[in-house]
Amino acid sequence: MRRFTEGVSIVLGGSAGQGIQTVEGMLVSVLKREGYRVFACKEYMSRIRGGSNSTEIRIGNDAPSAYVKRIDFLFALDGDILKHLESRLDDDTIVLGERERVCHDAKRCPVIDVPFGRFATELGNPIYTSTVAVGIVLGLLGIGKEVLGEYIREHFSRKGEDIVAKNIEAAGKGYDFGKHMAYDEGVEVSFGRDESVKEALLLSGDQALGLGALAAGCDYISSYPMSPGTGLLAFLAQYGKDFGVVVDQAEDEIAAINHALGAWYAGARAIVTTSGGGFDLMTEAVSLAGMIETPIVVHIGQRPGPSTGLPTRTEQADLNLALYAGHGEFPRAIFAPGTGQEAFMLMQQAFDIADRYQVPVFILSDQYFLDSLTSLSENSLEIRPVERHIVETEPEYKRYALTESGISPRGIPGYGTGLVGVDSDEHDETAHITEDAAVRVTMHEKRLRKIIGLRTDAIKPSVFGDISRAETVVVSWGSNRGVLEESLRILGHEDVAGLHFSQVYPLAKQGLKLLSGKHVIVLENNAGGQFAQVLKSEYGLSAVDTILQYDGSPFAIEDVVTNIKDMLI
Amino acid sequence: MIDTHRYDMPNGTDIAWCPACGNYPILTIVKQAFAELGISPDRAVMCSGIGQAAKMPQYLRINYFNGLHGRALPPAVAIKVANPELTVIAESGDGDTYGEGGNHFLHTIRRNPDITNIVHDNMIYGLTKGQASPTSSKGMKNPIQPNGVVVEPFNPIALAIANGATFVARANAGDIKESKEIVKSAILHKGYALVDILQPCVIFNKINTYQWFKEHTYYLDENYRSHDRMEALRIAFDLDRLALGIIYQQAGAPTYETLVREGNDPLHTRHFEVEKLRKLITSFR
Numbered sequence: 001m002r003r004f005t006e007g008v009s010i011v012l013g014g015s016a017g018q019g020i021q022t023v024e025g026m027l028v029s030v031l032k033r034e035g036y037r038v039f040a041c042k043e044y045m046s047r048i049r050g051g052s053n054s055t056e057i058r059i060g061n062d063a064p065s066a067y068v069k070r071i072d073f074l075f076a077l078d079g080d081i082l083k084h085l086e087s088r089l090d091d092d093t094i095v096l097g098e099r100e101r102v103c104h105d106a107k108r109c110p111v112i113d114v115p116f117g118r119f120a121t122e123l124g125n126p127i128y129t130s131t132v133a134v135g136i137v138l139g140l141l142g143i144g145k146e147v148l149g150e151y152i153r154e155h156f157s158r159k160g161e162d163i164v165a166k167n168i169e170a171a172g173k174g175y176d177f178g179k180h181m182a183y184d185e186g187v188e189v190s191f192g193r194d195e196s197v198k199e200a201l202l203l204s205g206d207q208a209l210g211l212g213a214l215a216a217g218c219d220y221i222s223s224y225p226m227s228p229g230t231g232l233l234a235f236l237a238q239y240g241k242d243f244g245v246v247v248d249q250a251e252d253e254i255a256a257i258n259h260a261l262g263a264w265y266a267g268a269r270a271i272v273t274t275s276g277g278g279f280d281l282m283t284e285a286v287s288l289a290g291m292i293e294t295p296i297v298v299h300i301g302q303r304p305g306p307s308t309g310l311p312t313r314t315e316q317a318d319l320n321l322a323l324y325a326g327h328g329e330f331p332r333a334i335f336a337p338g339t340g341q342e343a344f345m346l347m348q349q350a351f352d353i354a355d356r357y358q359v360p361v362f363i364l365s366d367q368y369f370l371d372s373l374t375s376l377s378e379n380s381l382e383i384r385p386v387e388r389h390i391v392e393t394e395p396e397y398k399r400y401a402l403t404e405s406g407i408s409p410r411g412i413p414g415y416g417t418g419l420v421g422v423d424s425d426e427h428d429e430t431a432h433i434t435e436d437a438a439v440r441v442t443m444h445e446k447r448l449r450k451i452i453g454l455r456t457d458a459i460k461p462s463v464f465g466d467i468s469r470a471e472t473v474v475v476s477w478g479s480n481r482g483v484l485e486e487s488l489r490i491l492g493h494e495d496v497a498g499l500h501f502s503q504v505y506p507l508a509k510q511g512l513k514l515l516s517g518k519h520v521i522v523l524e525n526n527a528g529g530q531f532a533q534v535l536k537s538e539y540g541l542s543a544v545d546t547i548l549q550y551d552g553s554p555f556a557i558e559d560v561v562t563n564i565k566d567m568l569i
Numbered sequence: 570m571i572d573t574h575r576y577d578m579p580n581g582t583d584i585a586w587c588p589a590c591g592n593y594p595i596l597t598i599v600k601q602a603f604a605e606l607g608i609s610p611d612r613a614v615m616c617s618g619i620g621q622a623a624k625m626p627q628y629l630r631i632n633y634f635n636g637l638h639g640r641a642l643p644p645a646v647a648i649k650v651a652n653p654e655l656t657v658i659a660e661s662g663d664g665d666t667y668g669e670g671g672n673h674f675l676h677t678i679r680r681n682p683d684i685t686n687i688v689h690d691n692m693i694y695g696l697t698k699g700q701a702s703p704t705s706s707k708g709m710k711n712p713i714q715p716n717g718v719v720v721e722p723f724n725p726i727a728l729a730i731a732n733g734a735t736f737v738a739r740a741n742a743g744d745i746k747e748s749k750e751i752v753k754s755a756i757l758h759k760g761y762a763l764v765d766i767l768q769p770c771v772i773f774n775k776i777n778t779y780q781w782f783k784e785h786t787y788y789l790d791e792n793y794r795s796h797d798r799m800e801a802l803r804i805a806f807d808l809d810r811l812a813l814g815i816i817y818q819q820a821g822a823p824t825y826e827t828l829v830r831e832g833n834d835p836l837h838t839r840h841f842e843v844e845k846l847r848k849l850i851t852s853f854r
Contacts, residue, residue, distance in 0.1 A: 201850065201853045214849070243841045246650055246836070248650075251673065251675070255643045255673055258637065259646060259647040263647040265634050266647065268836035270647070383847075413648070413652070414655050415835070418611065421635070424637060
């Protein structure tokens with residue numbers, strides 16, 4: 001008898017092109033509509049067809065929000081996936097698959113046979129295999145048969161009644177099969193449902209950022225495709241037209257960011273999206289933005305480097321890149337969302353801060369975050385009014401007028417009667433080139449002063465647990481919010497609290513108070529402890545322990561719990 | 570006499586160009602073209618890269634974006650898209666446009682934005698003190714290649730025509746009157762317009778002097794059919810006698826800004842409907 005009352009981890013694995021994504025999409029939608037809290041993440045190879053890819057779907061009572069290594073049910077679509085996921089399988093894992101496809105030696109096959117071939121013959125076409133698979137999972141869990149029917153009617157109706165009927169038949173066959181299998185294997189699933197989840201949104205990191213960009217009044221995106229940064233470009237290409245967003249695929253990353261700077265200079269709000277390698281090419285223009293004080297928003301979807309690295313895997317090793325990109329000294333701000341809600345909010349914040357302070361602003365995400373799906377409440381997505389920080393110019397207008405805050409009112413060409421010049425050379429208040437040392441010092445200090453305001457406006461970190469009582473505080477940033485929150489919940493240790501930073505530079509001063517006198521452990525996906533270094537330099541903390549992982553996969557909750565336990569002894 | 574005072578910087582403005590530099594007549598050419606077309610300085614933007622030519626926007630009254638080496642074109646394209654009502658000029662040297670910015674040159678031509686690309690082509694690097702540029706002639710001796718340039722020069726005219734540029738012209742900085750007319754036509758052209766202006770570098774280029782240009786150039790006559798692409802290519806490949814004037818022109822091609830956006834309103838005046846966004850968000854249920 002296998003009873004699942006807290007949660008379950010289902011993994012679909014196979015090669016690229018076998019329809020894993022389709023199954024995942026249907027499954028999570030149906031589960032969410034049934035009121036189950038779901039989380040899904042994926043790992044895949046850098047190839048178009050073949051290889052071994054997998055998607056993990058978690059359902060649970062306590063809003064699952066991170067990756068676990070444990071696999072309760074593995075749907076194997078081919079034999080290679082068993083080898084690929086070997087380290088995550090144990091005696092408790094129930095493996096389902098078509099025996100003749102999955103095992104070379106059918107006699108010694110640990111797989112519960114799912115005769116996809118027979119279903120295809122009965123249905124007259126193998127294209128219904130994905131629907132059969134969804135039916136089987138739902139049958140196994142004993143939930144969602146009617147909702148799956150609704151979903152099929154909604155999504156396939158434009159393909160005709162016949163297709164709808166065939167899919168419903170396929171779903172039914174799968175469901176019955178799954179139900180019988182659950183009976184045979186003694187599987188029983190019962191966990192809580194939440195009525196509010198039925199109305200919740202189901203968003204990937206990409207989609208949350210994309211919706212956030214629309215809410216931020218983004219007018220222009222110019223980018224060159226690079227995984228995993230391309231999703232945002234594709235999102236705005238798909239939905240941006242209705243909102244008047246100009247979408248430009250540039251010839252290279254250098255062009256992309258120089259386009260974006262031109263757009264900002266002329267009054268539009270622009271963004272570029274890329275990954276570390278593409279961003280390397282943009283760094284000269286980041287320095288330009290620092291000098292000409294033209295705003296810019298840069299999204300970096302991180303993946304493991306150096307160089308091409310692991311193109312489809314995850315890492316958080318480009319914090320230093322964003323922090324130090326561009327020659328010379330100039331202020332900047334860096335955000336790193338940990339939830340869909342944060343992504344939506346921070347995108348608006350990024351545009352506002354860039355616009356207000358006329359500095360480069362970065363959003364750091366990663367493959368794991370961008371590809372993960374979570375449910376979140378629609379009410380949690382606040383749309384703030386777009387405030388364009390531009391002024392109508394007069395004939396005496398000076399683009400770089402000296403001010404106490406360091407922020408000069410930003411005019412744009414064609415709005416007002418003044419002239420607006422920007423120059424990459426050191427310049428005076430009127431944007432004319434100078435080599436006067438005194439002017440240089442004055443202008444440099446004017447630009448650098450903006451860090452004071454940026455620091456004041458920095459977003460406070462989020463606290464998990466009773467931080468005032470805790471002796472140990474585990475810190476994470478960006479995509480490692482969910483894993484920290486869930487791991488601490490499982491650990492259930494009153495002396496350990498968590499702190500998550502969604503703004504990683506400059507740091508809000510409140511964080512220092514929370515961390516003073518604590519045993520600080522920083523959890524991050526890199527080898528150098530980059531955020532640990534930021535904590536030291538920003539807060540002056542002396543000793544900081546780290547839990548680091550840089551194998552291209554996200555932190556698993558089990559590993560984090562073990563690691564924290566080990567560090568408490 | 571054409572009155573260009575509205576574009577003039579105040580007397581005493583320090584100019585970083587050498588005496589007798591070919592950039593001075595080009596400055597005059599641009600100011601006169603603007604004046605005759607009645608372009609208001611506050612409704613025009615000049616984008617430039619880095620180099621002596623790229624300092625141009627510092628020496629006339631106009632909005633300007635003086636950015637990075639080789640990157641005059643990308644901001645120019647985006648500025649035109651963000652506000653199609655502005656007159657946008659990208660102005661830089663041969664090294665900046667054809668060398669460092671070569672990829673942008675190729676792909677901006679393909680986009681056909683309604684901007685004018687003025688290239689000060691002195692066939693040498695001036696500001697970095699006399700190295701070869703992409704257009705330096707083969708065999709030209711310079712500090713990096715003491716035995717002379719070993720590769721063939723870049724042919725911007727032939728490349729632009731072959732790549733689909735809708736307006737391609739060559740002018741001579743030594744002839745203000747004719748060059749001004751060419752620049753005016755380029756600004757009036759709806760689409761990407763290249764004006765490659767032959768220009769002497771009196772300090773470093775001892776080959777391509779005012780006299781050399783006089784001897785090696787000729788004007789296309791009024792019978793020349795500038796819409797004939799194959800004929801234009803033939804002219805472009807003639808490097809012994811360099812043709813001056815509008816070598817190729819194609820009217821009516823759609824411009825980039827009309828392809829990627831609707832209307833002419835500056836993008837900063839755009840407001841999205843919050844309700845529409847709410848609806849989109851709800852569709853992710």
